[in-house]
Amino acid sequence: IVDEMGLPLFVKPANLGSSVGITKVKEKKDLAQAIEFAFQYDRKILVEEYIAGREIECSVLGNDEPMASLPGELIPQAEFYSYEAKYLDENGAHFCIPAELPLQQTQQIQTMACEVYRALCVDGMARVDFFLRPNGELVVNEINTIPGFTQISMYPKMWEHSGIGFGELLDRLIALALDRDKLKKATRFTR
Secondary structure, eight states: HHHHHSSEEEEEEEOOOOOTTOEOOSSSGGHHHHHHHHHTOOSSSEEEOOSSSSEOOOOOOEESOOOOOEEEEEEEEESSSHHHHTTTTTEEEEEEESOOOHHHHHHHHHHHEEEHHTTTTOOEEEEEEEEETTTTTTTEEEEEEEOOOOOOHHHHHHHHTTTOOOHHHHHHHHHHHHHHHHHHHSSSSOO
16 A cells, blocks of 8 residues: 555545545554544555645535535645544644635636535535645545535635625535435336
């Protein structure tokens, strides 16, 4: 793994969130312990290359025709955005909403976020996370189909900065769920 991916790298459970079970491995001798730790949280794990760059997030809303918010930037104050940084350390990260990006890059992120959303057949809402390398290359990190949804979470904050307040966002999500339910009920499952 180290020969192929280099160091540092990340080991994490495949089906968990909030950075639970994730280890940033900086030395080869720590890889086995990181793998054992990740397997405590899932039967399947991922090993990912470390990508140096800015962490950019984009909220997506919709069913068949999704729309993307203005992107935001997560600026971790530690080595990575760990569980502790997310939930226990009030200074674990800073957020810049909207992210300070040229218009063309903002539009590229919004387009890619919607493409990822459609490719995975997501309905309702999701947050698509990216890395922006120093050379300008945009790398999709992951999609969060159940993003944080408190009034202080990134998902609604990005929509707020895009002109959709929390109450209106809730109304739109309810309408999308009702539309999806109507389509599901109109679908035949037998002859």
